[in-house]
Amino acid sequence: MTDDTLARYRESIDNIDAALVFMLAERFKITKAVGEHKAKTGLPPxxxxxxxxxxxxxxxLAKSANLDPDFSEKFLRxxxxxxxHHHRKAGAGMTG
Ligand SMILES: C=C(O[C@@H]1C=C(C(=O)O)C=C[C@H]1O)C(=O)O
Incomplete structure (x- = not known):
């Protein structure tokens, strides 16, 4: 039996997961540039x-969004x- 309600919820979850991946990719793109800048200028990782x-x-922000602040901190950490870890590798002249 198909559950249309669950399927609709999951469609939304899949869209959100995709957005998270794209946002993380953008974040890592810019932090890679920061790592290269730090390695070049001798700043600590x-x-x-x-x-x-x-x-x-x-x-x-998490509190105002009704999201668990401890979870948000763990996620950012x-x-x-x-x-x-990437910056340390960049500083040691290793790519990745
Ligand atoms: C990106 C940086 O390097 C490190 C990584 C950070 C991050 O991912 O947000 C923040 C601080 C630094 O420990 C930075 O210094 O801005």
Whole structure:
């Protein structure tokens, strides 16, 4: 039996997942440029002050959007850690 309601919900979920992938791709495109700039200019891969500001901002946005701020922080932390990993590799002259 087909469940049209569930199928409609899932269509929307699939669209949102696709948007997330495109948004992440754009974010990693720009952070790659940041990593190359840092490697060229000798800046450190990570900037904890900047990260604190971003996390506080995102937690506040999450609250106004009725999204769990702890989840939002974990999500951003996960992405930033991956970016820093890429920056370390760029700084060591490794691509990727
Ligand atoms: C992108 C940067 O490099 C790192 C990655 C960040 C990010 O993914 O948002 C933020 C701060 C840095 O630890 C940056 O310094 O702006």
């Amino acid at each position: 990570a900037d904890p002050n900047r990260e604190s500001i971003q996390i506080e901002r995102l937690r506040s 996960f992405i930033i850690d991956e970016v820093i």
